[in-house]
Amino acid sequence: MQRSRIAGIGYYVPKNVYSNNDLSRFMDTNDEWIQERTGIKERRFADRLEETTTTMGVEAAKIAIERAGITAQEVDFIIFATLSPDYYFPGCGVLLQREMKMKEIGALDIRNQCSGFVYALSVADQFIKTGMYKNILVVGSEKHSFAMDFETRSRNVSVIFGDGAGAVVLQPTQNENQGILSTHLHSDGADAEILAMYYPGASANKWLKDKPGYPDKELGGLFMTTEQLESGAALPYMDGPAVFKKAVVKFPEVIKEALSANNLTEKDIDMLVPHQANLRISQYVQQLLGLSDDKVFNNIQKYGNTTAASVPIALCEAWEEGKIKEGDLVCLAAFGSGFTWASALIRW
Ligand code: ACO
Numbered sequence: 001m002q003r004s005r006i007a008g009i010g011y012y013v014p015k016n017v018y019s020n021n022d023l024s025r026f027m028d029t030n031d032e033w034i035q036e037r038t039g040i041k042e043r044r045f046a047d048r049l050e051e052t053t054t055t056m057g058v059e060a061a062k063i064a065i066e067r068a069g070i071t072a073q074e075v076d077f078i079i080f081a082t083l084s085p086d087y088y089f090p091g092c093g094v095l096l097q098r099e100m101k102m103k104e105i106g107a108l109d110i111r112n113q114c115s116g117f118v119y120a121l122s123v124a125d126q127f128i129k130t131g132m133y134k135n136i137l138v139v140g141s142e143k144h145s146f147a148m149d150f151e152t153r154s155r156n157v158s159v160i161f162g163d164g165a166g167a168v169v170l171q172p173t174q175n176e177n178q179g180i181l182s183t184h185l186h187s188d189g190a191d192a193e194i195l196a197m198y199y200p201g202a203s204a205n206k207w208l209k210d211k212p213g214y215p216d217k218e219l220g221g222l223f224m225t226t227e228q229l230e231s232g233a234a235l236p237y238m239d240g241p242a243v244f245k246k247a248v249v250k251f252p253e254v255i256k257e258a259l260s261a262n263n264l265t266e267k268d269i270d271m272l273v274p275h276q277a278n279l280r281i282s283q284y285v286q287q288l289l290g291l292s293d294d295k296v297f298n299n300i301q302k303y304g305n306t307t308a309a310s311v312p313i314a315l316c317e318a319w320e321e322g323k324i325k326e327g328d329l330v331c332l333a334a335f336g337s338g339f340t341w342a343s344a345l346i347r348w
Helices: 031-038 053-067 092-099 113-129 152-158 189-194 204-208 226-233 240-261 279-289 307-320
Strands: 003-012 017-019 042-044 077-081 106-110 136-142 164-173 179-187 271-274 329-336 340-347
Touching: 003 053, 003 113, 003 179, 003 307, 031 279, 053 092, 053 136, 053 164, 053 307, 077 092, 077 113, 092 106, 092 136, 106 113, 113 136, 113 164, 113 179, 113 307, 113 329, 113 340, 136 307, 164 307, 179 240, 189 240, 240 279, 240 329, 240 340, 271 279, 271 307, 307 329
Parallel strands: 077 106, 077 136, 271 329
Antiparallel strands: 003 164, 017 042, 136 164, 179 340, 329 340
């Protein structure tokens, strides 16, 4: 069976830089606390009106498509991973299709949060391997800044996340020494609510009924007044320590699974590109796997956690900086809300 390979890759980050000190203008936080716990120094926030998850995805896609040596009209399938879509529905895939004037091809949105891009890559890989499509555009993009609360009550969440997008074009290759070797996907919904945003959602009534101001109605519940929204019922929730504990187990597990499926070991990895959840998580995983600093790529310091965009942004930056070369064994790994976690092993 033919393999798929990354034929083009690109990323886009908004130009507005917000340092940790900038955030302390809005909430009670400080550079020392944020850097010590997360490694983050600054992040990018999209323009409030001009930029959306889709427009950032389009910018990243244009670069990936050009580097793949094709035109937007030659793309034959779109997979778009995001947790911060432009609309509750429809998804961003069709908006990107419209914006890039693509043909009437299929567009699939993936809702797997931090592991969304690796899941999307895995789906694309299957379509390429079976010969169904020849040029699949895979995008991960997030505009977190629009839904976060920049007040002290939400500081444990809002200092972590940033905006940005990454994209790849996947194509078939006959070269046996190149391409995606395998992908590995997992989930465990037991702790689905400890890293979640309940509103708007069909279960919101159940989770939010006791929150101040939540509408106590026989039917409905989606529409809240501004006052009710401001009470905080609609904000993302994260039990940070619980996420940390699970992540440091599942990251190494899924990386080892990928290696063992290909009869490889940690020593064979040339570059590990982990989801940029938190620098402390990446460092812990690096230590556990016994990898040297030059074999793990981190850029959370500059961009914060960009969820579904973090892996393709980091992969692209590592490649642009010459840290990934032809023939290198690259491992992608991600863990996030759900929980879901995933890995991909690629011979570059
Ligand atoms: N600035 C200053 N103080 C803060 C901030 C802040 N931004 N946020 C929280 N604090 C305070 C809290 O109020 C608390 O104060 P208290 O002791 O007086 O009550 C204290 O710091 C400790 O709060 P915790 O929430 O317990 O902070 P913790 O030390 O656990 O660190 C963090 C929080 C960084 C989120 C940590 O739990 C973590 O790294 N968890 C992993 C989760 C993660 O990485 N999520 C990323 C997204 S999910 C993903 O991508 C997989």
